[in-house]
Amino acid sequence: MSHLTLSLAIDFVTPAHAQSMLPAISVEAPTRQSKPSVTPSRRASAARAAPRRAAAPLQPVAPVPYVVPSRGTVGALTPSYAGGQVANGGQVGLLGNRGVLDTPFNQTTYTRELVENTQARTLADVLVNDPAVASALPRNIGREQPVIRGFLLGNTAVGINGYFGLIGNNNFNVLDAVERVEVIKGLSGLLNGQSPDDSIGGAINLVLKRARNEPIAELTTSFASRGQGGVHLDVGQRYGEHKKFGIRYNGSYRDGNTEVDNQSLRDQSHALALDYRGERVRVSADILHNEFSGNGLSGRSTLSTSLTAVPAPPSPTNFWIPAWTGIKGSNTAALFQAEVDVTDWLTIYGGGGFFDNAITPTIANPTIVNALGDTTSTPFINRQNRHNHTEQAGFRATVETGPVLHEINFNTTLWSGQIDGSRSTGTPVRSNIYNPIPAPFQSIPELDVVKANVSSLNSYGIADTMSVLNKRIQFTMGIRRQEAASDAFNAITGATTSSYNAGAWSPAYMLVIKPLENVSVYANYIEGLMMGTIVDAGFQNQGQVFPPYKSVQHEMGVKVDWGRFTTTVAAYDISQPAQIAVPNSPLPIYSIDGENRNRGVEINTFGELTPGWRLLGGASFMDARQAKTQNGINDGKRAIGIPEVQVSLGTEWDTPFANGLTLTGRAIHFGEAYADAANRFLVPSWTRFDLGARYTFASPWNGKPITLRFAVENVGNSSYWMTSAADRQIYLSAPRTYLVSTTFRF
Numbered sequence: 001m002s003h004l005t006l007s008l009a010i011d012f013v014t015p016a017h018a019q020s021m022l023p024a025i026s027v028e029a030p031t032r033q034s035k036p037s038v039t040p041s042r043r044a045s046a047a048r049a050a051p052r053r054a055a056a057p058l059q060p061v062a063p064v065p066y067v068v069p070s071r072g073t074v075g076a077l078t079p080s081y082a083g084g085q086v087a088n089g090g091q092v093g094l095l096g097n098r099g100v101l102d103t104p105f106n107q108t109t110y111t112r113e114l115v116e117n118t119q120a121r122t123l124a125d126v127l128v129n130d131p132a133v134a135s136a137l138p139r140n141i142g143r144e145q146p147v148i149r150g151f152l153l154g155n156t157a158v159g160i161n162g163y164f165g166l167i168g169n170n171n172f173n174v175l176d177a178v179e180r181v182e183v184i185k186g187l188s189g190l191l192n193g194q195s196p197d198d199s200i201g202g203a204i205n206l207v208l209k210r211a212r213n214e215p216i217a218e219l220t221t222s223f224a225s226r227g228q229g230g231v232h233l234d235v236g237q238r239y240g241e242h243k244k245f246g247i248r249y250n251g252s253y254r255d256g257n258t259e260v261d262n263q264s265l266r267d268q269s270h271a272l273a274l275d276y277r278g279e280r281v282r283v284s285a286d287i288l289h290n291e292f293s294g295n296g297l298s299g300r301s302t303l304s305t306s307l308t309a310v311p312a313p314p315s316p317t318n319f320w321i322p323a324w325t326g327i328k329g330s331n332t333a334a335l336f337q338a339e340v341d342v343t344d345w346l347t348i349y350g351g352g353g354f355f356d357n358a359i360t361p362t363i364a365n366p367t368i369v370n371a372l373g374d375t376t377s378t379p380f381i382n383r384q385n386r387h388n389h390t391e392q393a394g395f396r397a398t399v400e401t402g403p404v405l406h407e408i409n410f411n412t413t414l415w416s417g418q419i420d421g422s423r424s425t426g427t428p429v430r431s432n433i434y435n436p437i438p439a440p441f442q443s444i445p446e447l448d449v450v451k452a453n454v455s456s457l458n459s460y461g462i463a464d465t466m467s468v469l470n471k472r473i474q475f476t477m478g479i480r481r482q483e484a485a486s487d488a489f490n491a492i493t494g495a496t497t498s499s500y501n502a503g504a505w506s507p508a509y510m511l512v513i514k515p516l517e518n519v520s521v522y523a524n525y526i527e528g529l530m531m532g533t534i535v536d537a538g539f540q541n542q543g544q545v546f547p548p549y550k551s552v553q554h555e556m557g558v559k560v561d562w563g564r565f566t567t568t569v570a571a572y573d574i575s576q577p578a579q580i581a582v583p584n585s586p587l588p589i590y591s592i593d594g595e596n597r598n599r600g601v602e603i604n605t606f607g608e609l610t611p612g613w614r615l616l617g618g619a620s621f622m623d624a625r626q627a628k629t630q631n632g633i634n635d636g637k638r639a640i641g642i643p644e645v646q647v648s649l650g651t652e653w654d655t656p657f658a659n660g661l662t663l664t665g666r667a668i669h670f671g672e673a674y675a676d677a678a679n680r681f682l683v684p685s686w687t688r689f690d691l692g693a694r695y696t697f698a699s700p701w702n703g704k705p706i707t708l709r710f711a712v713e714n715v716g717n718s719s720y721w722m723t724s725a726a727d728r729q730i731y732l733s734a735p736r737t738y739l740v741s742t743t744f745r746f
Helices: 016-021 040-049 112-117 123-127
Strands: 106-111 133-135 146-148 158-160 178-185 202-208 216-224 228-239 245-257 264-277 281-295 301-303 326-341 346-363 374-377 380-401 404-425 429-432 450-468 473-489 496-516 519-530 549-561 565-582 589-610 613-628 645-654 661-670 686-698 705-713 721-723 729-732 737-745
Touching: 106 112, 106 589, 112 178, 123 133, 123 146, 123 178, 123 202, 565 613
Parallel strands: 158 202
Antiparallel strands: 106 178, 133 146, 178 202, 216 228, 216 737, 228 245, 245 264, 264 281, 281 326, 301 729, 326 346, 346 380, 374 429, 380 404, 404 450, 450 473, 473 496, 496 519, 519 549, 549 565, 565 589, 589 613, 613 645, 645 661, 661 686, 686 705, 705 737, 721 729
């Protein structure tokens, strides 16, 4: 299907030359820049005022592209870059949309085209293209947990249209409704505030689809080994004068056996997107819902302290956890957003949403007790219901003071959440990772959930980006005030067991210099926030409330846009506080004097090397150390689960000998890492290769494109352990997996 490409012009009342200083923003995924144009109402007014010529017949008014100021983010996308796999920028939290060369961070924005062509089923399938991002969990465990720059990123740290807390800790399959996946590497306290689950390594934002200017109707069927079939429907259209109203629906259903023995998954999801785009007002509403269930979910394995080394991994299809374990649940989220251009230099915005989920997993996390691979585990049911609310409000303004252009951004964020839970256990079972032993079914009672925790995060932040020389030099300074509160409750009595309420200031400084038009040099100092601690009994300072912990990042980098190919290099240093007990008499003192330190260099590349040959990925080199530990026992030792080298490099080639045929390949390498803080258990490095192809041809029925896709992940069926950031926990890799899909357009 052909796509109408629209771009957004720049709109302010500052002097005309200032308009060239901001990047163009588009409502879809364009590849060419926008041109300033008048709005439909203004053009109509001009037409009525013009004198009529008797000899000339009236001509119809040509359609005018829809335009919004570059300050707008609702329904606005940065242009796609050459090759279409990534975008030329994305939303940078508080700072709004920024182009790649104007962003003082290492950010990558993956497009819908990449998601579809790689047949990504989960967020982890998209993030595998980024060398600075790892997945701590295999696909079929019922939830996701990315690792960015060596720090775990919980699902609640994944935003939807810039709003966080709309995704729970378990899988929430919204990927079919996503237009962009925006990844910022590094701390983002100023940009997004404190994460609901204390993640500091980065931020991920999912931009949902909107109706395009041309109607869309696509049906995709899919199959994954060994028997996971699926179907996805994507339809949308715009209505009314100037196509102001839009509606888009995405629905999918997947069911069947997975590539792992004794494992099956079922998932259905629905996403409805409504939007309105007026001359000065933009409004959107999204409703998301999915239901899921599965049997025999993969689980973590814990290394017993009696082991002297990590056992060799078994066959990747092995499943030594009871086959009757699994998960069932549902997620529902809704989000409303609005933007108003009050003047030509000021835009105000606001919105809010909620998230509800209910999950009931039956889990058996085994402990590997000896080198023979014997395991023991106690199955349990850990029911959890989560209720979140999130709101935002703020403004973006552009003003001039002499030769300096100011882009001023202010927002306030409100998030509150409640977790209800219950836990019931069964009886121990034994198995073996090499020769799984079937376990008889256990009827574990499902207890009623009770209130376990209530939390809130409220913040307000402001930033001013000052630029001169047509944005060749940009300096941003800002600060955010974060307030965090939390109450925990006894599961039996309902009494409050602990209460936390504290706040902290989080400043940031960022610099961008463009010595050449296509070269950007940047540096940043920014902080990340984690909720502090209430000191427990057994310490001399029992009851002390610590303010949110501040992690600090120093980063600098260089970005070069070669025209249709971009390379970036980033170097960073992150220090994270850690808790230790300081010896004292008669009781030790609980202190935040510990420290973990991650230093690294990231090399990224994307775009087209030559027409028809695309490259995406790079390499990450990291030195993650425990700097200050309890009694200095582990000082200088490597951090848990973090490799020194990580590589992800993918390529696509449009073959010249067969029109419409594209061959794809990807290599992923994960260096050796330790599974424990004492560095006793070394997990070997691993390498995975993926291959694929797709073929697009005209439909014999309607002449529109049909796309066939085929891929093989883990071509060599390699078996390896994946490490987690948790002590002595490892996960088995996924086996060779075949993926097939066909997209029909109507």
